[in-house]
Amino acid sequence: MIAGISIYEILTVTSILFFVGVYGFITRKNLISILISVELILNASAINFVVINKYLYPDMLEGVLFSIFIIAVAAAETALAVSIIINLYRQISSVEVKDVETMKY
Amino acid sequence: MNFSNIILIPLIPLAVFLLLGIFNQKIKPSVSGYIGVFGLLASTILSFHTAYNYFFVNASESGAYQTFVEKTVWMNFTDTLRIDMGVLIDPISVMMLIVVSIVSLMVHIYSRGYMKGDDGYTKFFAFLSLFSFSMYGLVLATNLFQIYIFWELVGVSSYLLIGYYYTKESAVAAAKKAFIVTRFADLGFLIGILIVGYYTGTYDFETLNNPEGSAILNWASTSFMGLSVLTWALILIFIGGAGKSAMFPLHIWLPDAMEGPTPVSALIHAATMVVAGVYLVARLFPMYYFVEDGFALNIVAFVGAFSSLFAAIIAITQTDIKRVLAFSTMSQLGYMMLALGVSGYDGHEGLGYMASMFHLFTHAMFKALLFLGAGSVIHAVHSNYLKDMGGLRKYMPITNITFLIAALAIAGVPPFAGFFSKDEILVAAFEHNKLIYFIGVFVAGLTAFYMFRIYFGIFWGKDTKYEHKPQESPISMTFPLMVLALLSIVGGFIPFSKYVTVDKAGFEAHLNYPLAAVAVGVGLLGIVLAWVFYKKENDLSDKFANFFGPFYKWTSDKFYFDEIYLFVTKKILFKRVAAPIAKFDKKYVDGTMVGIGNTTVLASEKIKGMQSGKVQDYAFAFIAGVVILAIIFIYLWTN
Amino acid sequence: MERIIFYILALIMVVFAIASVTSRKMLRSVIYLLFVLCGIAGVYFMIDYNFLAAIQLTVYAGGIIVLIIFSVILVHHIEMELEIARISRQIITGLACIIGLSVFLTTIYSHEFRVVENSITTTTADIGTKLLSYDAGGFILPFEVISILLLAAMVGAIVIAKGKKLENKTDEL
Numbered sequence: 001m002i003a004g005i006s007i008y009e010i011l012t013v014t015s016i017l018f019f020v021g022v023y024g025f026i027t028r029k030n031l032i033s034i035l036i037s038v039e040l041i042l043n044a045s046a047i048n049f050v051v052i053n054k055y056l057y058p059d060m061l062e063g064v065l066f067s068i069f070i071i072a073v074a075a076a077e078t079a080l081a082v083s084i085i086i087n088l089y090r091q092i093s094s095v096e097v098k099d100v101e102t103m104k105y
Numbered sequence: 106m107n108f109s110n111i112i113l114i115p116l117i118p119l120a121v122f123l124l125l126g127i128f129n130q131k132i133k134p135s136v137s138g139y140i141g142v143f144g145l146l147a148s149t150i151l152s153f154h155t156a157y158n159y160f161f162v163n164a165s166e167s168g169a170y171q172t173f174v175e176k177t178v179w180m181n182f183t184d185t186l187r188i189d190m191g192v193l194i195d196p197i198s199v200m201m202l203i204v205v206s207i208v209s210l211m212v213h214i215y216s217r218g219y220m221k222g223d224d225g226y227t228k229f230f231a232f233l234s235l236f237s238f239s240m241y242g243l244v245l246a247t248n249l250f251q252i253y254i255f256w257e258l259v260g261v262s263s264y265l266l267i268g269y270y271y272t273k274e275s276a277v278a279a280a281k282k283a284f285i286v287t288r289f290a291d292l293g294f295l296i297g298i299l300i301v302g303y304y305t306g307t308y309d310f311e312t313l314n315n316p317e318g319s320a321i322l323n324w325a326s327t328s329f330m331g332l333s334v335l336t337w338a339l340i341l342i343f344i345g346g347a348g349k350s351a352m353f354p355l356h357i358w359l360p361d362a363m364e365g366p367t368p369v370s371a372l373i374h375a376a377t378m379v380v381a382g383v384y385l386v387a388r389l390f391p392m393y394y395f396v397e398d399g400f401a402l403n404i405v406a407f408v409g410a411f412s413s414l415f416a417a418i419i420a421i422t423q424t425d426i427k428r429v430l431a432f433s434t435m436s437q438l439g440y441m442m443l444a445l446g447v448s449g450y451d452g453h454e455g456l457g458y459m460a461s462m463f464h465l466f467t468h469a470m471f472k473a474l475l476f477l478g479a480g481s482v483i484h485a486v487h488s489n490y491l492k493d494m495g496g497l498r499k500y501m502p503i504t505n506i507t508f509l510i511a512a513l514a515i516a517g518v519p520p521f522a523g524f525f526s527k528d529e530i531l532v533a534a535f536e537h538n539k540l541i542y543f544i545g546v547f548v549a550g551l552t553a554f555y556m557f558r559i560y561f562g563i564f565w566g567k568d569t570k571y572e573h574k575p576q577e578s579p580i581s582m583t584f585p586l587m588v589l590a591l592l593s594i595v596g597g598f599i600p601f602s603k604y605v606t607v608d609k610a611g612f613e614a615h616l617n618y619p620l621a622a623v624a625v626g627v628g629l630l631g632i633v634l635a636w637v638f639y640k641k642e643n644d645l646s647d648k649f650a651n652f653f654g655p656f657y658k659w660t661s662d663k664f665y666f667d668e669i670y671l672f673v674t675k676k677i678l679f680k681r682v683a684a685p686i687a688k689f690d691k692k693y694v695d696g697t698m699v700g701i702g703n704t705t706v707l708a709s710e711k712i713k714g715m716q717s718g719k720v721q722d723y724a725f726a727f728i729a730g731v732v733i734l735a736i737i738f739i740y741l742w743t744n
Numbered sequence: 745m746e747r748i749i750f751y752i753l754a755l756i757m758v759v760f761a762i763a764s765v766t767s768r769k770m771l772r773s774v775i776y777l778l779f780v781l782c783g784i785a786g787v788y789f790m791i792d793y794n795f796l797a798a799i800q801l802t803v804y805a806g807g808i809i810v811l812i813i814f815s816v817i818l819v820h821h822i823e824m825e826l827e828i829a830r831i832s833r834q835i836i837t838g839l840a841c842i843i844g845l846s847v848f849l850t851t852i853y854s855h856e857f858r859v860v861e862n863s864i865t866t867t868t869a870d871i872g873t874k875l876l877s878y879d880a881g882g883f884i885l886p887f888e889v890i891s892i893l894l895l896a897a898m899v900g901a902i903v904i905a906k907g908k909k910l911e912n913k914t915d916e917l
Contacts, residue, residue, distance in 0.1 A: 001861065001862065002791060004746055005746065005747060005750050008852060015845055016761075016845065019841040021765070022841055024765030025721065026724055026728070027721075027828070027834055028826075028829070029828070030770070032815060033765070033826065035812065036777050039777060039808065040764070040765075040777070040780065050791065054792075056859065058860055059864065062881075064796055064866065065871065067796060068871075069890055071800065072894065075804075075807055075808055076893055076894055076897035079811060079901045080904070082814075082815040083901040085815055086818055086905045087905055089818070101719050103718045104719075105713045105714075105718075725840070728840060732847055735851075
């Protein structure tokens with residue numbers, strides 16, 4: 001644990017990061033920007049796991065390992081998302097959100 | 106009394122109707138004709154058997170005929186207020202059974218020849234049987250509702266039969282007119298029935314007609330606008346009867362009903378259906394006589410007398426022989442109504458009642474004969490109009506003689522049937538109300554005149570050159586003519602007063618020679634006038650008609666009553682009452698419904714927008730939903 | 745001392761995160777994300793999870809950021825001015841996020857965390873043992889599964905992004 005910092009402050013920081021990511025996800029108009037916001041969300045949750053592990057269960061390692069897996073999955077997901085964006089760009093020459101709204105009523 | 110036999114009388118025609126109706130396409134026409142005739146023959150035999158049993162075998166000791174009733178409860182409102190279905194046997198119902206049976210059987214036999222080769226032959230016999238069933242049910246009814254049910258059934262059969270030639274527009278219009286006018290009159294009938302049921306607590310005829318029963322004794326208990334409610338009810342019921350019996354002003358349907366085939370006119374519009382109104386008043390006669398000292402009965406008498414005169418005047422000028430006969434029927438029904446109206450109750454006082462029923466009986470015979478004879482003539486000449494006929498005595502001897510017998514009967518020449526019955530009516534009228542008596546005598550003269558006008562016009566008069574030589578009708582058509590002619594001759598000698606009276610005890614009726622002489626004299630005068638005008642071809646009649654000028658035109662146009670009715674219904678009712686209501690219905694009521702539909706569509710369009718295809722909107726909904734759920738479950742759910 | 749460093753790191757993370765989601769230039773948004781990720785790695789260092797911090801820097805800051813930059817180059821958006829959403833949408837979203845944040849914080853602050861004071865340093869050996877152990881509580885199965893997942897992701901990415909030119913070439917061959 002970090003000397004002098006209570007768990008509450010760290011959790012506050014991660015919550016703020018999480019909601020900034022949510023805000024970005026809903027507000028942005030570019031697909032890549034949305035991807036960036038998703039990264040923020042994932043990272044915020046990863047810190048959460050780690051901090052809870054360190055502060056409440058220091059002799060167990062589940063939180064750390066879970067965060068490693070989160071990072072791995074995030075990497076895979078980002079790679080796939082980028083490939084989809086590229087394919088889409090080839091079809092419609094645009095990465096705006098408003099051009100991919102065809103699956104509606 | 107063997108009720109199982111009596112029940113069969115209406116049920117056999119009903120079975121024939123169902124049989125012919127369901128297997129319409131599969132039965133050969135000749136077979137259906139035989140089925141119809143034999144069904145009616147069975148009913149006729151049973152009717153005669155019943156009459157023989159009732160009047161002779163079961164004649165009671167006290168000298169009065171008893172009423173036999175057999176009924177079952179159909180619908181129960183309270184203990185006394187019930188609708189029953191049953192059979193009522195008393196003198197007038199047995200007499201009506203005989204009348205309906207004879208005329209219906211003769212019409213069935215006649216139709217086998219008249220309707221031969223027609224496409225809807227089986228359908229025709231089915232409808233005739235339906236009508237017979239309804240009429241039997243009507244005369245055997247035990248209570249007001251049962252008679253109303255069969256009343257409507259008779260109306261429906263009449264509609265089906267008038268509109269039989271359904272491809273002819275005028276026939277369809279006439280059928281609608283008949284049904285609508287009688288239905289409109291039946292509204293009054295129904296209201297009258299409901300009032301009677303409410304204030305007396307029963308619909309049953311036996312209970313209502315009991316002179317010592319509570320219905321009659323308490324007639325003064327409730328009043329409405331100066332008259333007892335029961336009087337109002339009886340007037341309304343009479344309106345229903347007036348509709349069916351073509352009394353003024355509900356007579357407009359009867360001339361148009363002649364669009365139907367002639368056997369139909371003979372059966373329904375001469376002998377049986379139109380007398381239903383007279384029968385109804387006769388059935389309720391004790392109520393009519395005792396309630397408010399016969400106030401409603403006076404109305405009956407005057408309406409009858411006026412209708413009789415009105416119709417006779419119009420009949421003089423008509424050129425279609427069936428129309429003449431239709432107006433003649435209306436006139437004779439007027440006689441029956443006025444005879445009921447001037448009748449008393451006990452013994453000889455009840456002469457009017459007896460005379461009315463007697464005239465009903467004899468009129469059925471000779472009027473049916475007149476119609477069937479006219480049908481025979483129309484069948485031979487293929488036209489309804491006097492101007493296309495003349496000198497037919499050379500070609501159709503049997504029709505000539507039978508038509509002559511019927512004409513003499515209706516003119517009141519002794520010893521034919523009409524003389525006896527009409528004489529009794531005039532005697533009853535003389536003893537009661539002189540004005541009605543003079544109207545009756547005048548109408549008797551007019552009757553003789555117009556009847557012989559058409560007789561001479563058809564069989565004598567000018568020698569028309571026919572394209573196809575008219576032939577005498579086949580035996581299936583002339584046999585009924587002969588039977589009915591025989592009945593017209595001997596029917597007058599039946600001592601009706603012994604059998605059919607108000608208080609059901611017979612009395613002796615004697616011939617009143619002075620009044621009889623007056624009646625016969627007037628009739629012979631009419632015949633002589635017709636002889637002068639019409640036997641040989643001349644233009645005396647035209648000069649006489651021109652003498653009357655515009656009055657002649659009014660009369661031959663039936664005093665424009667049809668036009669008045671059409672005006673009132675089309676210009677006033679349809680345009681001012683029905684059309685605005687229809688517009689209101691379309692705009693607001695329909696509009697509301699359509700508006701609800703439109704609102705739903707608009708709402709769905711809005712809701713549809715929620716599935717916009719934008720992932721970010723979905724994510725927003727997601728986040729918002731999670732936050733709200735978190736708030737609810739963590740903080741607000743105090744379980 | 746650690747407190748000051750932590751506050752600086754926290755400030756960096758929050759400020760650059762907000763800058764990342766509101767920036768109008770694509771590349772700047774990506775670089776701000778890079779700074780956020782480095783800040784997170786710093787926090788990991790402070791909690792003595794060195795291995796995790798190294799992985800964070802290598803995979804995230806090194807791999808993913810580069811990947812995103814390459815995709816930005818491929819879709820020709822480096823110099824573009826990005827649009828931002830209209831004001832109503834921003835306000836509503838902001839409101840929702842603030843409400844959500846307050847729900848989170850209220851819940852967190854009202855909970856009693858039983859903090860265990862310690863200063864154990866986790867070594868890489870510990871993590872490696874745990875990762876590959878067969879005992880109960882061992883992560884060998886998720887380890888294998890994640891490697892298959894990464895394989896699938898690789899294949900999938902290639903298939904999706906292949907494009908026509910590559911197809912024609914394989915056909916000719």
